[in-house]
Amino acid sequence: MTDAYTRFTRTALGRQIVKKAGLPNPARLPRQADRPEPVLDPVVVLGSSAGADEVAALLLDWGADVRRRFEETPRVGSVVVVLDEVSAPRELGEIVLPLAGAMRSLAPGARVVTLSRPATGEDLARDAARGGVEGFVRTLGHEMRRGGTANGIQVADGVALTAPGVATTLRFLLSARSAFVDGQLIEVSTDAGRRPQQWDRPLEGKTALVTGAARGIGAAIARTLDSLGAELVLLDVPASGSELSRVTNELRATPLQLDVTSEAAGARTIAFLRERGITLDVLVLNAGITRDKMFANMTADRWDAVIAVNISSQISLVEALLSAGDDGADVLAEDLRVVSLASTSGIAGNRGQANYATSKAGVMALVAALARRLGERGTANAVAPGFIETDMTGRIPPLQREIARRANSLQQGGLPLDVAETIGFLCAPGAAGLRGQTVRVCGQNMVGR
Amino acid sequence: MTDAPASRSTPYTVPSAVRDAYVLGGNRLPFARSGGAYAGVSEQDMLTAALEGLVARFGLQGAQLGEVAGGAVLKLAGDLNLTRESVLGTPLDARTPAIDMSKACATGLETVTHVSNRIRLGQIEAGVACGVDSASDAPIEVSVRLRRLLHRLSRARTAVQRAQVISGLRPGDLAPLPPRNSEPRTGLSMGDHQAVTNAHWGITREAQDELALASHRNLAAAYGAGLLDDLVTGYRGLGRDENLRPDSSMEKLAKLKPVFGTSNPAIAEPTMTAGNSTPLSDGASSVLVASRQWAEENGHAPLARIVDTRIAAVDYVHGDEGLLMAPAYAVPALLDAHGLGLEDLDLIEIHEAFASTVLTTLAAWESEEFGRERLGRQGAFGSVDRSRLNIAGSSLAAGHPFAATGGRIVATLSKLLHAQAKQKGKVQRGLVSVCAAGGQGSVLLLESDGK
Numbered sequence: 048m049t050d051a052y053t054r055f056t057r058t059a060l061g062r063q064i065v066k067k068a069g070l071p072n073p074a075r076l077p078r079q080a081d082r083p084e085p086v087l088d089p090v091v092v093l094g095s096s097a098g099a100d101e102v103a104a105l106l107l108d109w110g111a112d113v114r115r116r117f118e119e120t121p122r123v124g125s126v127v128v129v130l131d132e133v134s135a136p137r138e139l140g141e142i143v144l145p146l147a148g149a150m151r152s153l154a155p156g157a158r159v160v161t162l163s164r165p166a167t168g169e170d171l172a173r174d175a176a177r178g179g180v181e182g183f184v185r186t187l188g189h190e191m192r193r194g195g196t197a198n199g200i201q202v203a204d205g206v207a208l209t210a211p212g213v214a215t216t217l218r219f220l221l222s223a224r225s226a227f228v229d230g231q232l233i234e235v236s237t238d239a240g241r242r243p244q245q246w247d248r249p250l251e252g253k254t255a256l257v258t259g260a261a262r263g264i265g266a267a268i269a270r271t272l273d274s275l276g277a278e279l280v281l282l283d284v285p286a287s288g289s290e291l292s293r294v295t296n297e298l299r300a301t302p303l304q305l306d307v308t309s310e311a312a313g314a315r316t317i318a319f320l321r322e323r324g325i326t327l328d329v330l331v332l333n334a335g336i337t338r339d340k341m342f343a344n345m346t347a348d349r350w351d352a353v354i355a356v357n358i359s360s361q362i363s364l365v366e367a368l369l370s371a372g373d374d375g376a377d378v379l380a381e382d383l384r385v386v387s388l389a390s391t392s393g394i395a396g397n398r399g400q401a402n403y404a405t406s407k408a409g410v411m412a413l414v415a416a417l418a419r420r421l422g423e424r425g426t427a428n429a430v431a432p433g434f435i436e437t438d439m440t441g442r443i444p445p446l447q448r449e450i451a452r453r454a455n456s457l458q459q460g461g462l463p464l465d466v467a468e469t470i471g472f473l474c475a476p477g478a479a480g481l482r483g484q485t486v487r488v489c490g491q492n493m494v495g496r
Numbered sequence: 497m498t499d500a501p502a503s504r505s506t507p508y509t510v511p512s513a514v515r516d517a518y519v520l521g522g523n524r525l526p527f528a529r530s531g532g533a534y535a536g537v538s539e540q541d542m543l544t545a546a547l548e549g550l551v552a553r554f555g556l557q558g559a560q561l562g563e564v565a566g567g568a569v570l571k572l573a574g575d576l577n578l579t580r581e582s583v584l585g586t587p588l589d590a591r592t593p594a595i596d597m598s599k600a601c602a603t604g605l606e607t608v609t610h611v612s613n614r615i616r617l618g619q620i621e622a623g624v625a626c627g628v629d630s631a632s633d634a635p636i637e638v639s640v641r642l643r644r645l646l647h648r649l650s651r652a653r654t655a656v657q658r659a660q661v662i663s664g665l666r667p668g669d670l671a672p673l674p675p676r677n678s679e680p681r682t683g684l685s686m687g688d689h690q691a692v693t694n695a696h697w698g699i700t701r702e703a704q705d706e707l708a709l710a711s712h713r714n715l716a717a718a719y720g721a722g723l724l725d726d727l728v729t730g731y732r733g734l735g736r737d738e739n740l741r742p743d744s745s746m747e748k749l750a751k752l753k754p755v756f757g758t759s760n761p762a763i764a765e766p767t768m769t770a771g772n773s774t775p776l777s778d779g780a781s782s783v784l785v786a787s788r789q790w791a792e793e794n795g796h797a798p799l800a801r802i803v804d805t806r807i808a809a810v811d812y813v814h815g816d817e818g819l820l821m822a823p824a825y826a827v828p829a830l831l832d833a834h835g836l837g838l839e840d841l842d843l844i845e846i847h848e849a850f851a852s853t854v855l856t857t858l859a860a861w862e863s864e865e866f867g868r869e870r871l872g873r874q875g876a877f878g879s880v881d882r883s884r885l886n887i888a889g890s891s892l893a894a895g896h897p898f899a900a901t902g903g904r905i906v907a908t909l910s911k912l913l914h915a916q917a918k919q920k921g922k923v924q925r926g927l928v929s930v931c932a933a934g935g936q937g938s939v940l941l942l943e944s945d946g947k
């Protein structure tokens with residue numbers, strides 16, 4: 048799955064040229080299969096708050112080799128920086144500076160995760176300190192080397208640092224499942240949810256519907272949710288039926304051939320689920336298309352098709368499934384998880400993608416509204432992939448594609464697997480405290496925040 | 497899911513008497529026009545895809561079935577084990593046996609009969625009947641002279657001998673021979689044969705165009721109603737039959753020029769056009785057939801029971817009967833055996849090789865003379881209620897990849913009968929009639945209780 052340039056950098060000649068010319072030198076990113084343990088040892092926990100002690104205990108509980116300082120700790124694999132009690136910017140230095148001297152000696156694929164609280168608008172100095180963490184995390188994302196990443200968790204006031212949502216997020220960010228998530232801040236707003244019985248198969252006994260599952264990111268999502276224990280209903284357009292049946296056969300899933308933009312899509316999905324006695328715990332709205340054109344040349348057919356597939360279809364499907372219970376058996380289980388596919392184009396905009404960016408920015412607002420509407424019934428979030436190596440990006444002209452692929456801190460395109468892992472994380476029972484957020488899977492793409 | 501005694505939970509008892517076989521469902525590819533979406537795709541690829549879709553729909557991953565019976569009419573010599581090779585490419589247990597069968601356009605229906613008979617006799621519990629054809633990838637043969645020359649060349653020992661053989665080659669020998677689409681004994685194409693039958697029965701152009709139009713409208717409506725959602729699996733970017741023209745009209749059909757019977761001086765006004773004849777097509781279909789016990793154990797509700805089948809052939813060589821008229825004989829024989837008349841059938845599927853094959857068959861059944869002289873009855877056999885005929889469209893709209901047509905009809909009709917029986921709360925009967933080259937015909941009776 049590596050691109051031609053990256054393969055070149057791994058040849059003897061390639062290595063020399065890259066070094067001499069200062070060309071991008073993308074690191075090999077270990078994924079879950081390469082590094083299955085949740086924490087890359089040893090892990091240093093920085094900070095002296097009560098929260099820091101709790102986090103250290105949690106990590107010990109996971110079997111990690113936990114240290115509280117860098118001295119006498121060679122090749123640190125992970126660093127957790129606990130900043131939950133900072134009340135003014137000047138307090139940050141004491142906690143974070145010990146990491147400075149260790150930055151160059153971190154292990155390949157190292158993880159830095161900060162734990163802090165979001166600004167609330169209540170206290171000038173405290174908000175400034177809390178807000179400052181964002182700049183710190185994003186900068187470390189840029190400065191990490193050899194495939195290492197830096198991310199942060201913002202835990203709402205009143206939510207313990209060991210709450211299910213925090214633990215689930217921390218474990219995801221420390222693991223190799225988050226290989227292509229870099230420079231991001233994820234907010235845990237409630238202490239809802241529960242820690243899974245088995246961390247490796249949190250979706251055991253759950254059923255998920257994935258749209259656009261015949262290929263690309265959707266097929267990867269299906270494989271990941273399957274490996275996390277979920278039963279699957281896989282949906283794609285009739286024209287992709289044979290590809291869909293191949294994925295279905297591989298995962299022993301249930302195929303559903305349907306165009307999500309068709310008028311009866313909601314009704315047909317409901318009838319299909321009821322006929323088979325299926326209730327859904329997880330809904331992944333992945334089906335999406337691009338019809339790129341500079342806005343000056345935009346035509347109604349291109350605009351409308353993108354809006355219809357990428358956003359309108361999601362609204363009607365969700366509305367239909369949510370209200371199925373009004374006139375028959377419910378098709379959604381309690382504690383629902385909805386994850387939709389946004390895009391970095393929806394965050395920063397992108398030349399030639401006015402239609403696509405509109406639809407994807409719409410997705411981000413949609414999940415925020417849906418999370419509010421679901422309330423106790425579950426949660427909704429989105430992922431915003433950056434450049435992912437799929438058929439969709441394979442259609443970008445070669446030079447443009449090469450530039451887009453390198454324009455992030457990890458200097459490479461992500462894999463469909465990376466998006467799928469993040470979705471698996473958001474679907475877990477423990478992720479109930481994440482509400483209406485958009486998590487970027489972009490290797491810290493240069494665009495947007 | 498195994499037929500092997502060693503690994504099954506509850507032993508199946510081999511019945512002393514015949515038991516029933518049921519259609520559980522089917523899966524086919526959308527049919528493509530020859531040279532269209534599946535140009536350059538092998539029959540093995542298509543058949544494998546159709547079977548994979550069936551496996552996905554019925555959760556048959558890893559299942560060892562009793563047998564998969566399949567075939568293709570236009571088959572490459574190298575594909576002698578086409579069905580078995582296709583099975584090996586699916587997630588079915590590799591110990592699932594397979595057989596290749598062939599009976600021109602009736603191949604698909606005969607595979608259903610074969611699997612059904614195996615089940616009825618207690619030899620297997622579940623099997624798949626399937627068929628595939630590609631007119632786009634039809635085998636091309638070399639001339640007889642070239643073939644003999646190539647054989648001699650391979651036997652030649654020395655360069656001189658080889659040069660001698662090659663020097664005997666003439667340019668004309670190199671022209672490939674496309675598959676013959678004419679009857680070997682008459683030299684007439686099937687369409688030209690049908691044109692004669694047509695003239696005999698006085699079938700009008702308008703009646704043929706009307707039937708063709710109904711076929712397109714019915715199939716389009718069936719897609720619209722979702723009937724094909726669990727009968728078809730898209731392939732190579734095609735989600736629906738490529739030949740389907742939902743916006744066809746009598747005016748458009750009337751504009752087409754006749755293509756068959758045009759050089760026969762006995763036919764004053766040729767009526768058969770590309771619009772009311774089936775196009776050459778590519779595609780594959782499959783049907784899952786099983787015993788009731790197997791269906792129950794694997795959590796599937798049978799759609800329809802396979803009641804019985806009949807075959808017939810006519811002597812078209814000596815002009816005694818039209819080439820495609822055999823079903824006109826097989827159907828009365830089948831219905832008589834069950835004490836049924838045409839009026840007892842709730843749904844009727846007559847394969848539309850040409851619009852006129854359906855119409856000449858109906859005309860023959862309505863004819864007193866045909867009834868008396870050909871069928872040896874008191875009078876006419878009867879007439880078909882047209883509102884029960886081909887109600888979800890047939891080959892004129894869907895296309896006709898020869899060996900795949902039988903499976904398409906059986907799966908579709910089973911689903912229709914099941915839905916109708918459920919809705920009406922009573923048993924529904926349906927008939928399938930397929931004509932074939934060589935003056936042959938195969939017919940099959942289905943029944944559903946809607947449960």
Ligand SMILES: NC(=O)c1ccc[n+]([C@@H]2O[C@H](COP(=O)([O-])OP(=O)(O)OC[C@H]3O[C@@H](n4cnc5c(N)ncnc54)[C@H](O)[C@@H]3O)[C@@H](O)[C@H]2O)c1
Pocket residue numbers: 258259260261262263264265282283284287305306307308333334335336356388389390391431432433434435436437438439440
């Ligand atoms: N590839 C990337 O770099 C990238 C980046 C950001 C966001 N995304 C998003 O990720 C999602 C998947 O992208 P991908 O790269 O795998 O694309 P893809 O084109 O490879 O796959 C999309 C799938 O969705 C299906 N689909 C399209 N329209 C449909 C409809 N109307 N009904 C049902 N299914 C339909 C397609 O048949 C296809 O199987 C999309 O929402 C896309 O916008 C991708």
